[in-house]
Amino acid sequence: MSVIANNLQAVRFRIGEVARQAGRLPAAVSLLAVSKTWPASCVREAAAAGQRAFGENYVQEAVDKIAATADLTLEWHFIGPLQANKTRPVAEHFAWVHSVDRIRIAERLSAQRPAGLPPLQVCVQVNVSGEASKSGCAPDDAAALCRAVAALPNLVLRGLMAIPEPGDDESAQRAPFRRLRSLFDAIRAGGLPLDTLSMGMTHDLDAAIAEGATMVRIGTAIFGERK
Numbered sequence: 001m002s003v004i005a006n007n008l009q010a011v012r013f014r015i016g017e018v019a020r021q022a023g024r025l026p027a028a029v030s031l032l033a034v035s036k037t038w039p040a041s042c043v044r045e046a047a048a049a050g051q052r053a054f055g056e057n058y059v060q061e062a063v064d065k066i067a068a069t070a071d072l073t074l075e076w077h078f079i080g081p082l083q084a085n086k087t088r089p090v091a092e093h094f095a096w097v098h099s100v101d102r103i104r105i106a107e108r109l110s111a112q113r114p115a116g117l118p119p120l121q122v123c124v125q126v127n128v129s130g131e132a133s134k135s136g137c138a139p140d141d142a143a144a145l146c147r148a149v150a151a152l153p154n155l156v157l158r159g160l161m162a163i164p165e166p167g168d169d170e171s172a173q174r175a176p177f178r179r180l181r182s183l184f185d186a187i188r189a190g191g192l193p194l195d196t197l198s199m200g201m202t203h204d205l206d207a208a209i210a211e212g213a214t215m216v217r218i219g220t221a222i223f224g225e226r227k
């Protein structure tokens with residue numbers, strides 16, 4: 001078995017264990033393989049081991065990799081910071097965007113989504129770590145941004161995403177995930193049908209699943225340390 005196939009199996013096993021410990025079904029947590037900086041050959045190895053959903057942060061790198069694996073039926077998620085002048089290739093080549101943090105970006109993605117494609121699946125990124133982190137909308141602005149995304153014709157609002165500042169013990173890691181989960185519950189209670197909590201990376205996977213993550217974004221534990 002290849003290293004990547006082996007790592008994927010270990011990550012899937014871990015997700016299942018932690019979900020069960022939290023009283024959740026393993027199938028309630030999906031795995032996004034974050035392939036940024038890794039070549040298309042690594043994506044192919046992961047795909048051969050059954051992985052379908054891949055996350056990328058850098059637009060040009062991603063567009064090249066998507067073209068290089070076009071013979072496979074993969075689902076691509078854009079998870080990186082998104083500048084207004086880079087929205088078009090994202091609208092054209094991705095199935096999901098997790099990093100919508102302002103209305104201007106959402107409006108451009110909707111306007112630029114090609115007519116022949118299904119709507120773009122969107123998560124609103126929220127800054128749940130305060131001053132320390134620059135990406136994501138303020139928690140107080142998340143509900144209004146969600147309503148605005150939900151009203152755009154070529155986007156489907158799926159949920160919320162966060163990248164908390166790294167904390168080293170599990171209780172420090174759980175606090176920001178719990179904040180995102182409360183916001184998610186409040187926005188759902190307000191009538192928007194969110195179903196996705198995109199949270200948890202290699203170092204804080206357990207904490208995120210314990211707090212209700214429905215999609216974890218894992219790079220290092222699958223592909224190795226990035227240079």
Ligand SMILES: *Cc1c(COP(=O)(O)O)cnc(C)c1O
Nearest residue numbers: 034057079201202217218219220
């Ligand atoms: C790089 C990245 C990941 C994956 O991080 P690992 O620590 O390698 O698992 C997840 N989410 C986002 C937004 C990233 O930029």
